[in-house]
Each structure stands twice: as C-alpha cells, then as structure tokens.
Amino acid sequence: MVHSLSHILVRYRVPLLLAAIGATFAGYFPAQRLAFDRSIENMFAPDDPVLTPFRKLKRTFGGDEVALAAYVDPDLLTTGGLARLEQITNDLAAVPGVRQTFSLSTVEQFFTSPLLAPFRSRLLELSEGYTVGSDHQTAGIVCVLVPEHEAKVPRAQTVDELRRRTEAHAAGGVLTGEPVMVVDGFRFLEDDGRLLGGVSTVLLMLTIVICFRSLRWVVVPMAVVGSTLVWTQATLVASHLHLSLVSSMLWAIITVIGVATVLHLVVSFREFRAEGLSPRQALELAVDRLWVPICWACATDAAGFGALMVSRVGPVHDFGLMMLVGSLLALVSIAVVVPGLSLAGRFDSDPRRAWGEHGLEFGLRHLAASIERRPLVLTAAIASVSAFCCLGIVHLEVETDFTKNFRQSSPIVRSYEFVESRLGGAGVWDVIVPAPAENIDQFMDNVSTLEQRLRSEVRFVNAAGVPEPGLTKVLSAIDALDLLPLRRIFAQAKLETMLAAAADRLPIVQALYGHDPQDGNRLYLRIMLRAKERQPSRQKQALVEQVARISREVFPEAEVTGSFVLLTRLIESTTRDQWLTFGVASAAIFVMMLVAFRSLPVALITLVPNALPILIVTGLMGWLRLRINMGAAMIASVSMGLAVDSSIHYITAYRRHRAAGLSTGEALHAVHQSVGRAMVFSTLALIVGFSALALSRFVPTIYFGVLVGLTMLGGLVGNLVSGDLTLGNGDVPDVQTSPAAGQNALFDRRTRGVQGVFDAGLLLLHLALGRGADVDLGHAAGELGQPLA
Numbered sequence: 001m002v003h004s005l006s007h008i009l010v011r012y013r014v015p016l017l018l019a020a021i022g023a024t025f026a027g028y029f030p031a032q033r034l035a036f037d038r039s040i041e042n043m044f045a046p047d048d049p050v051l052t053p054f055r056k057l058k059r060t061f062g063g064d065e066v067a068l069a070a071y072v073d074p075d076l077l078t079t080g081g082l083a084r085l086e087q088i089t090n091d092l093a094a095v096p097g098v099r100q101t102f103s104l105s106t107v108e109q110f111f112t113s114p115l116l117a118p119f120r121s122r123l124l125e126l127s128e129g130y131t132v133g134s135d136h137q138t139a140g141i142v143c144v145l146v147p148e149h150e151a152k153v154p155r156a157q158t159v160d161e162l163r164r165r166t167e168a169h170a171a172g173g174v175l176t177g178e179p180v181m182v183v184d185g186f187r188f189l190e191d192d193g194r195l196l197g198g199v200s201t202v203l204l205m206l207t208i209v210i211c212f213r214s215l216r217w218v219v220v221p222m223a224v225v226g227s228t229l230v231w232t233q234a235t236l237v238a239s240h241l242h243l244s245l246v247s248s249m250l251w252a253i254i255t256v257i258g259v260a261t262v263l264h265l266v267v268s269f270r271e272f273r274a275e276g277l278s279p280r281q282a283l284e285l286a287v288d289r290l291w292v293p294i295c296w297a298c299a300t301d302a303a304g305f306g307a308l309m310v311s312r313v314g315p316v317h318d319f320g321l322m323m324l325v326g327s328l329l330a331l332v333s334i335a336v337v338v339p340g341l342s343l344a345g346r347f348d349s350d351p352r353r354a355w356g357e358h359g360l361e362f363g364l365r366h367l368a369a370s371i372e373r374r375p376l377v378l379t380a381a382i383a384s385v386s387a388f389c390c391l392g393i394v395h396l397e398v399e400t401d402f403t404k405n406f407r408q409s410s411p412i413v414r415s416y417e418f419v420e421s422r423l424g425g426a427g428v429w430d431v432i433v434p435a436p437a438e439n440i441d442q443f444m445d446n447v448s449t450l451e452q453r454l455r456s457e458v459r460f461v462n463a464a465g466v467p468e469p470g471l472t473k474v475l476s477a478i479d480a481l482d483l484l485p486l487r488r489i490f491a492q493a494k495l496e497t498m499l500a501a502a503a504d505r506l507p508i509v510q511a512l513y514g515h516d517p518q519d520g521n522r523l524y525l526r527i528m529l530r531a532k533e534r535q536p537s538r539q540k541q542a543l544v545e546q547v548a549r550i551s552r553e554v555f556p557e558a559e560v561t562g563s564f565v566l567l568t569r570l571i572e573s574t575t576r577d578q579w580l581t582f583g584v585a586s587a588a589i590f591v592m593m594l595v596a597f598r599s600l601p602v603a604l605i606t607l608v609p610n611a612l613p614i615l616i617v618t619g620l621m622g623w624l625r626l627r628i629n630m631g632a633a634m635i636a637s638v639s640m641g642l643a644v645d646s647s648i649h650y651i652t653a654y655r656r657h658r659a660a661g662l663s664t665g666e667a668l669h670a671v672h673q674s675v676g677r678a679m680v681f682s683t684l685a686l687i688v689g690f691s692a693l694a695l696s697r698f699v700p701t702i703y704f705g706v707l708v709g710l711t712m713l714g715g716l717v718g719n720l721v722s723g724d725l726t727l728g729n730g731d732v733p734d735v736q737t738s739p740a741a742g743q744n745a746l747f748d749r750r751t752r753g754v755q756g757v758f759d760a761g762l763l764l765l766h767l768a769l770g771r772g773a774d775v776d777l778g779h780a781a782g783e784l785g786q787p788l789a
Contacts, residue, residue: 006284007288009339010343013343014340016336017337017344019336023227024226026234027230027231030237031229032233034236034242036189036242036247037318038186040563040566041055042244042314043244043315043566043570044312044566044569056516059516059518060524061514061524061526062144065145065148066143066145066179067145067159067175067177067179068142068177068419069088069092069162070422070423071172072138076137076138076139077136082104084169085141086108088166088170089103092141092162092166096158097155097158098145098146098158100507101141102141102142102507102508103139103140103141103142107123107505107507119483122483123506126480126483128424129424129530130142130473130475138422140423155182155183159179159183174411176418176419176426180412181402188697188698189243189245189247192697192698192701193248193249193251195696196251196701197255200688200692201222203691204685205218207688208685210355212266212351212354213355216342216349216351221259224333224334225259228333231329232250232325235325236325241321243322244314244319246631246701247318247319249319249693249701250322250323250326252690256690257642258330260686261298261334264675265287265294266351267351267677268289269283269286270352273350279349279350283342287338290649292652294331295331296592296596296648297649298328298331300592301327303585303589303641304639304641304642305326305327307585307641308320308581308638309321312573312577313574315630316577316581316630327641360680364680367672368669368672378721386615389615389623390615390618393615396622396627397537397538397625398537398575398627398629399537399629400535400568401535402567403426404629404699405698406697406698407697420532420534425533427532427535428528428530429529429560429561429562430526431529431559433527433555433558435495435522440495444495446554446555447478448482450558451474451475451479451527454474454547454550455471457546457550460542470531470546471531471543472531473529475527475528476525476527477499477509477513477525480512481498484502495523496513499512513525529547541568544564544568547560574634575628577633578634578636581637582614582636584637585636586607586611586640589606589640589644593606602651606648609715611640612714612718613639613643613714614635616714617635617714618635630700631700631702631707638708639707639711639712639715643712643718643719644715646716646719654667654671657671680716686712691705691706
C-alpha cells in the first residue's frame with residue numbers, strides 16, 4: 001500500500017506532536033536569553049568604511065559615552081544660580097557608572113574672581129552649546145560615563161538615576177545624549193516586543209473566532225505560533241545572534257505568518273468535512289492538497305525576508321536572517337503540530353462558517369462576474385491608476401531625523417527638542433586631526449584656520465532661499481589655549497603639556513585630545529561640532545560633505561565622524577538598499593515560481609499582482625510627502641514574499657479545477673469560492689495582525705505594520721482581479737500531474753542530490769516512528785517536485 005506524506009503526518013501525529021512539545025520545552029529557557037544588541041556600531045556591516053573613524057573616536061577620546069543633563073534657571077549666572085548648579089553637578093557625579101561631571105560651576109572662579117573677569121565673556125562664548133545656552137539661562141551638565149564593559153552597574157540603571165536626580169533638582173530638566181537615546185530606545189523596543197506580540201495574538205484569536213467560531217481552531221494556530229517562536233529564539237541564541245533595532249516585530253510577524261498559513265488548511269479541511277468525510281480523512285486530504293503550495297508559500301516568505309540579508313545595514317540584515325529562520329521553522333511546526341491537535345479528541349472538531357459568510361460568497365461571485373463583463377475597462381483603469389501612483393516614487397525623500405523614529409510624546413523626543421532649541425542643536429559630530437611632534441605653532445594655527453573656515457564656509461540654503469551657517473558650534477582644545485592664554489605662557493612647551501595645563505583650568509579640554517593605542521599612541525585632537533538634528537536628508541549629507549572637504553583641504557588626514565554622521569548614513573543606506581532587496585526578493589521568487597509551475601507566463605502572473613501594490617503604496621508615499629524610514633524601506637521585499645502566497649494557492653487551485661475538466665470560467669468561479677475565500681481570511685489575518693504594530697512607540701515599526709497591511713490588501717485585490725483578467729483571457733499551459741512528471745520538474749538529473757536528501761529524511765522518519773507501514777518514499781519526494789496543479 002502506498003502512502004503519501006500527508007498520510008505519514010496524520011498517522012504519526014501523536015509522536016510528532018510529543019516531539020514538538022519536547023522541543024518547545026527544551027528550547028524555552030535558552031530562548032529567554034535572547035537579548036538586544038545595543039551597539040550603534042552593529043547597525044552597520046563590520047567592514048563599512050564609515051565605522052573606521054568612529055572606532056578611532058571611541059578608542060582615542062572615549063567615543064560618545066557622554067550624557068548631558070540640562071535645565072533652565074533664569075538666575076543661572078548669579079551666585080545663587082551657580083551654587084545650585086554646583087549642587088546638581090556634584091549630585092550627578094555621585095551616580096554609580098559616572099566617571100566625571102563638569103559644568104559652569106566647575107569653572108566658577110571665572111565668574112567670582114575679579115582677576116579672571118576679562119576672560120568671562122570669551123569663556124561663555126566657548127561654552128555655549130555645551131554647558132550653557134545662548135540665552136545664558138540654560139545650564140548643561142556634561143556627565144562622562146564609565147565604559148559599559150568597565151561599569152559595575154548596568155547602563156540603564158545609571159541613566160535612570162541621572163534622569164531621576166536631574167528632574168528632582170529642576171522641574172523640566174532633561175537628560176540626553178547617545179547613551180541615553182540607546183537605553184531609552186531599546187527599552188521601548190523591548191516593551192514593544194511584548195506588547196505587539198500579545199496584542200497581535202489576541203486580535204488574531206478574535207479574528208479566528210469570528211471567522212470559524214471554533215475554540216479548537218484558535219488553539220491550533222496559536223500552538224504553531226508558540227512553538228515556532230520558541231524554536232526561532234532558541235536557534236538565534238544558539239547561533240550567538242541578538243535582537244536588533246527592528247526586531248521588536250519578531251513575535252508579531254511570526255504570529256501573523258503562522259496563523260495566515262494555517263487558515264488555508266482550515267478552509268480546505270472545512271470543505272472536505274462538508275462533503276461528509278471523517279475528520280481524519282478530511283485532514284489528510286486537506287494536507288495532501290495543500291502541503292506542496294504551503295511549502296512553496298513558506299519558501300517565498302523566507303525569500304522575501306532573506307532578501308533583506310543583502311542589506312549592509314545591520315538591523316535590517318539581522319531581521320532578515322531572523323525571519324528567514326522563523327519562516328522555515330513555521331513550516332516545520334505546521335507539519336508536526338497541526339495534525340496532532342486537529343484530531344485530538346472530539347470536542348469542537350469542526351470549524352464553522354463565519355457570521356455573514358454568505359455575503360462574502362456573493363461578493364466573490366459578483367466580483368468574478370464583473371471582471372468577465374468588463375475586462376478591458378478594468379485593465380485600463382488599473383493601468384492608469386497604477387501609473388499615476390508609481391510616478392510618486394520620484395518624489396520620495398529620506399527621513400534622517402532620528403528623533404522622528406519615536407512618538408513626539410516620548411522622553412527622547414522631548415529631550416532632543418530641548419537641546420535643539422536651547423543648546424544649539426542635537427546633532428553632535430567631530431573632526432579628528434592627528435597632532436605632529438614638531439611645528440606645534442603651525443599646527444595650532446592650522447586648527448584655528450580650519451575652525452574659522454568651518455564656521456564661515458559650511459552653509460545651507462533655508463526655505464526662504466537665504467544661506468545660513470550649517471554649524472551651530474565649533475570647538476577645539478586650541479580655543480581653550482587661546483582663551484587662557486597658554487600658548488604664550490608655554491611657548492616652547494610640547495602641545496600635550498599645554499593641553500594638560502588647560503585641562504586643569506577647563507575640565508572640558510580633557511575630552512578634546514587623546515592618544516590612539518592602535519596608532520603608536522599618537523596624539524589626536526578633536527574639533528567638536530554641533531548642528532541641527534531636524535534637517536532634510538540631502539541637507540545633512542551636504543553638510544557632512546562640506547565639512548569633510550574643508551577639513552581635508554587643511555589636514556589631509558582629517559576624518560569626520562560621530563553619531564550625527566552615522567545616523568545620517570544609516571537611514572540613507574537602508575533606503576538605498578530597499579530597491580536592491582526588492583530586486584533580490586523578486587528574482588528569487590520568480591525563479592521559485594518558474595520551478596514550481598514550469599511556465600514563464602505563470603511565473604510572471606504570480607509576480608505582477610503582488611509587485612504592483614508595493615509600487616503603488618511606495619508611490620503614494622512620495623505624493624503624500626511621507627518620508628522613507630527604516631520600516632518603510634523594508635516593506636518591498638517582505639511584502640513581496642508574503643503576498644505571493646495567495647498567488648500560489650490561487651493558481652494551484654485553478655490548475656486543479658482545469659485538470660478536473662472545468663472550463664476556464666467555471667474554474668475561476670470555483671477558485672473564487674474556495675481558495676478566494678481562504679485568501680480573504682488569511683489576508684484579513686495578516687492585516688489584523690500587522691495592525692497591532694500601529695501601537696508601537698517606534699515609528700518605523702508603525703510604518704512597517706501599516707504599509708505591509710496596505711500592500712497585503714492590494715495583493716489580495718490584485719490576485720483576485722488580475723487572476724481573472726490573465727487566466728480568463730489567456731489560459732495558462734496545462735501540465736502533467738503524475739508523480740513521475742513531478743520528479744522530472746524539480747528534482748531532475750541536475751538536482752537529484754536534493755531528492756536524495758528529501759528521501760533520506762523520509763526514510764529516517766519512517767524508521768524512527770515505525771516499520772509497519774509500506775511507504776513509497778519516491779512518491780512523496782515527487783509530490784514536492786511536481787508542478788503545482
């Protein structure tokens with residue numbers, strides 16, 4: 001007796017389910033160790049050239065391990081105001097994890113000693129943008145943090161205590177800086193991961209209850225999701241991978257993929273039960289009908305996510321890898337979990353019809369009839385609307401204001417708005433220049449010249465067409481030497497001696513020079529720059545290019561870096577990669593469909609209705625002047641992988657009905673009432689699940705959820721409409737459906753190694769679970785290889 005794979009899965013459903021439960025329990029505790037990678041460096045490819053100067057900045061000057069506490073005091077420069085500032089400065093210095101603090105109170109002698117009065121105005125000018133605002137009422141306290149690997153307390157604890165003490169001393173006080181942004185940002189993401197996963201799960205459970213009115217069929221897909229999630233997380237831990245900036249969506253997306261895939265099985269199982277078959281027979285036939293298209297659907301999901309791995313942006317690459325693993329493990333989970341839970345006991349075994357499902361039947365029937373009546377008008381309308389929407393792509397702009405990644409009510413945004421308006425801008429970056437051992441005077445003159453050129457030559461044109469300075473602050477240690485004036489006092493001394501003397505009087509100087517241990521302990525100076533964070537992407541990039549050009553004209557070895565530069569490049573790289581990943585996903589899926597259907601026209605039919613909604617949504621973003629962020633930049637390849645699932649099921653069912661002798665019109669009507677209904681349910685699940693992402697506090701996650709939901713809706717309409725238009729007006733080639741023909745399709749003589757691996761896997765499964773069955777392994781292998789029909 002010959003048995004198919006569906007028979008094997010149903011027959012051995014109990015041991016397979018027990019194995020899945022055991023694997024889930026075994027992976028649960030390792031999965032809990034999955035943590036976020038909080039390093040800004042790992043947002044880029046390890047060999048990205050933008051990281052070379054940033055790493056030098058960190059090892060030479062301590063990087064950006066600095067938090068800035070700020071508050072407003074109208075009496076700041078009075079004796080009482082300076083005393084309050086000193087108290088806050090000392091209090092923040094006592095926080096565990098803080099190495100040093102400095103503020104205007106650190107140089108209080110300049111404001112109290114008559115001998116130093118001549119230097120007071122110049123000191124205030126140099127300090128503006130760092131320890132005092134231009135209004136002379138905004139105080140800044142620079143908190144130099146202990147490097148995270150040396151600190152005895154977690155960085156989050158240090159940041160929380162700094163914020164608490166700042167707010168306790170001064171109402172309206174804020175804490176900002178890259179370490180603060182990283183701690184707060186990833187805290188939001190961790191909270192998002194739990195919230196979004198839970199909300200998407202609840203929404204999908206309600207959706208299933210409404211669509212099928214069955215508690216069992218709520219439990220089945222949720223079990224698939226739970227096991228897949230645990231296995232994915234445990235696999236990532238075992239592979240020494242970490243969650244990244246966009247990984248808070250992991251739980252939610254695995255939930256959506258698992259539920260949407262299982263719903264196709266539910267609808268088919270319900271149809272066979274309606275014909276009077278037993279639950280076991282119905283499930284076996286449903287699996288037998290759908291396991292091949294489900295395999296291809298999971299493969300295209302994996303291709304869509306896997307295409308993100310070509311990106312050189314770390315979070316995008318890692319997210320693609322995670323979801324590639326999750327997509328494939330979802331297929332495994334469906335195979336070993338669904339049969340066991342579907343047939344366990346007799347309680348509530350049958351999914352029921354949804355309330356008002358007769359309306360859906362009527363709508364699908366009416367849609368098919370309408371398309372048949374007016375195919376040319378509909379085609380022209382779709383082409384016109386699509387062309388207009390796609391033209392908006394040329395108007396797309398990149399969102400490089402990193403604060404726009406968070407809701408406007410978040411503390412990150414409020415802190416940055418404070419710094420942006422009162423301390424000259426939240427964009428912090430640096431120019432690094434090497435100091436020579438000789439010709440010190442000439443070197444210092446060159447640094448002063450460079451600073452002056454940066455102040456006067458770096459410009460941008462505002463909305464009114466008027467040129468404005470691009471930098472709000474330029475500061476180096478040479479400014480401190482000129483202020484004191486130590487250049488005359490230490491005329492013959494080494495540069496480092498002068499810098500040390502300046503640091504004794506002005507502690508901020510300590511952060512303005514350092515030695516690079518990887519460059520022979522060579523001395524470097526940094527020129528600290530400030531710019532407005534909230535600028536258009538092209539304007540930011542122009543500023544970076546201007547600073548780099550001017551700096552290298554004075555110092556050929558000068559390097560420009562800092563968080564402002566990195567974050568500008570990060571979003572630009574993501575946007576640049578979006579069309580590359582979309583192209584890779586489309587190419588991979590096209591090849592898969594070509595292999596699956598062995599027909600060039602059919603492979604194209606699967607791509608067009610799914611690619612078009614992506615281009616339309618992206619074009620509409622351009623027309624609406626919605627800027628591309630990291631979430632929006634990922635939708636193209638991901639949506640392509642998810643949306644093509646419907647095409648696979650649609651065309652497979654169409655071919656099956658045609659092979660059964662139905663005419664083209666009859667086959668299309670039958671597909672609309674069977675697979676079309678399952679497509680509606682699964683797409684509804686996708687949209688409902690992704691809608692949970694709109695609750696995120698991370699704006700790219702919101703964009704991703706909303707835009708993928710829209711493209712899924714467009715893909716559903718596209719598949720239902722274009723399926724009728726293309727298949728109804730030009731029938732796709734018929735194919736053989738025998739197992740032997742199937743073996744020749746996918747597992748031909750060039751790829752018999754793949755068939756061997758598959759056969760070996762089935763043989764091991766058979767030997768492990770029992771020897772009594774007579775299983776034709778070649779039949780099962782051929783089934784996967786056969787053209788989808």
